Amino acid sequence: MDWKKQIKGLKAYQPGRTIDEVKEIYGLDKVVKLASNENPFGYSSLVDVFLRDSYLNHAIYPDGYAKNLRTKISSKLGVNLNQILLGNGSDEIIQMISRALLQPGKNTVMAIPTFPQYKHNATVEGAEVREVALNSKGEHRLDEMLEQIDNSTTVVWLCSPNNPTGTYITEKDIISFLDNVPEHVLVVLDEAYYEYVVADHYYDSLELLKIYPNLLVTRTFSKAYGLAGFRVGYAISSEEIISQLEPLREPFNNNSLGQGAAAVALQDQEFIAECRQNNKQGLERFYQFCDEEGLLYYPSQGNFILIDFGVNGDEVFQFLLSKGYIVRSGQALGFPTSVRVTIGSEEENKGVIEEMKNFI
Ligand code: PMP
Numbered sequence: 272m273d274w275k276k277q278i279k280g281l282k283a284y285q286p287g288r289t290i291d292e293v294k295e296i297y298g299l300d301k302v303v304k305l306a307s308n309e310n311p312f313g314y315s316s317l318v319d320v321f322l323r324d325s326y327l328n329h330a331i332y333p334d335g336y337a338k339n340l341r342t343k344i345s346s347k348l349g350v351n352l353n354q355i356l357l358g359n360g361s362d363e364i365i366q367m368i369s370r371a372l373l374q375p376g377k378n379t380v381m382a383i384p385t386f387p388q389y390k391h392n393a394t395v396e397g398a399e400v401r402e403v404a405l406n407s408k409g410e411h412r413l414d415e416m417l418e419q420i421d422n423s424t425t426v427v428w429l430c431s432p433n434n435p436t437g438t439y440i441t442e443k444d445i446i447s448f449l450d451n452v453p454e455h456v457l458v459v460l461d462e463a464y465y466e467y468v469v470a471d472h473y474y475d476s477l478e479l480l481k482i483y484p485n486l487l488v489t490r491t492f493s494k495a496y497g498l499a500g501f502r503v504g505y506a507i508s509s510e511e512i513i514s515q516l517e518p519l520r521e522p523f524n525n526n527s528l529g530q531g532a533a534a535v536a537l538q539d540q541e542f543i544a545e546c547r548q549n550n551k552q553g554l555e556r557f558y559q560f561c562d563e564e565g566l567l568y569y570p571s572q573g574n575f576i577l578i579d580f581g582v583n584g585d586e587v588f589q590f591l592l593s594k595g596y597i598v599r600s601g602q603a604l605g606f607p608t609s610v611r612v613t614i615g616s617e618e619e620n621k622g623v624i625e626e627m628k629n630f631i
Contacts, residue, residue: 276397277394277395278394278582281402284391287306287307287599293597294583297593297595298326302578302596302597303595303597305598305614305619305623306599307599308613309493309497310493310494310496311615311616312497312549313497313620314536314545317536318535318539320535321531322532327527327528328526330564334530335523335526337357338352339534340503340530340531340534340584341357343533343537343538344537349477350426351399351510353514354513354515354537356505356506356508356513357503358514358525359502359504359521360493360502360504361463361490361504361505362388362502362504363502363504363524364489364504364505365461366388367519368457368487368506369371369396369398369426372399372426373392373396373426377398377423377426378398378399378421378424378425379391379399379427380401380402380403380416380420380424380428381427382404382430382433383403383404383405384405384435384605385430385604386433386461386463387427387579389459393564398425401424405433405438408438409577410433410440411430411431411433411438411444413567415450417451418523420456424453424455424456425455426459427458428459428461429445429460429461430461430463431461431462432462432464432467432468432536432572433602435577435599435601435605435606436571437570437575438570438572439473439572440474441473442488444453445479454484454485455488456485457485457512458485458486458487459475459489460476460487461489462476462488462489463489464492464572466495466496466547467495467547469547470572471477473572484511486508486510487508488506488507488508489505490506490507491503491504492536496543496548497536497546498533500625501528501529502525502526502608503532503533523525529530552615552617553572554565554571554576554614556617557614557620558570558576566580567579575611576612576613577606578612579608579609579621580631581608582608583608584600584607584609585602587600587630588600588610591623591630594629596623598612598623617630
């Protein structure tokens with residue numbers, strides 16, 4: 272078969288160990304997953320009620336336009352229905368953008384380390400990938416990213432808060448970046464962790480969208496909204512850009528339950544505010560632990576923290592796994608001596624910190 276040459280040797284997404292696998296391997300009764308930045312508090316009780324009482328007819332296709340969910344997002348954010356693109360997770364949004372704009376002869380600019388799906392999809396499409404290392408504070412080096420842009424650049428990816436560092440881009444920096452990006456380039460601003468941000472000087476991306484027609488913002492229901500299993504993400508941009516991407520969407524890319532659950536979840540902003548507050552407290556607990564132990568970390572605006580143990584991250588990962596805590600080794604994330612830990616509930620944070628102390 273005549274496979275695209277760029278997909279030769281490309282690896283499939285490697286899912287981490289599941290809770291059930293770890294229970295079985297280590298003979299544990301209780302295993303906590305702090306590996307994929309899901310919400311330890313699950314989702315709003317309104318979603319529970321919806322799921323229990325929903326009388327959706329699953330024998331018919333879902334609404335292919337997801338009108339109800341679209342309408343809820345549009346009124347919450349104050350954008351038109353046609354400025355919204357819904358995806359089967361923001362993963363699918365990244366894929367649609369890549370399919371639309373990347374091909375051999377074109378290039379794309381991104382930070383490294385950052386969310387790996389930008390590079391993965393660009394590689395599938397055969398585009399050249401230009402990666403700019405984060406600075407020592409784990410931040411995007413926006414000036415250097417600008418320098419990488421040329422006439423063949425079609426997409427620039429910004430991730431704020433950045434996965435895996437949790438670092439964010441300030442308002443001043445993003446404005447000066449957007450002022451200097453040529454208009455033929457689409458700037459994708461991935462805000463998967465937007466709801467967790469508490470930083471001062473964080474920009475208002477919806478305001479930026481009004482000023483910069485070549486900006487597209489992605490968000491998701493997988494993180495703070497606690498609906499990762501339903502796979503609902505979305506993009507907001509100008510109607511012109513969204514209309515170019517819409518034809519690349521699968522006809523029924525959001526299933527009926529996911530559409531309904533996301534629409535209901537959006538109504539409970541009190542739940543989101545509580546999760547943001549719990550996350551902030553959880554992060555502070557990890558900072559305190561790291562400061563006491565002299566471990567390096569990046570202050571995070573996400574619901575995760577990257578901690579440098581100064582040894583092979585796989586060792587820390589394996590140790591914690593054997594104690595019933597699934598985290599992510601930094602080996603696969605571009606930080607070989609670190610692990611990335613999702614902020615859990617108070618009890619989960621306490622437990623994993625105890626085990627980290629035992630490791631040290
Ligand atoms: N962007 C970032 C920065 C992420 O960390 C993730 C999930 N790990 C995604 C996008 C994809 O999220 P989803 O497809 O669940 O919306």
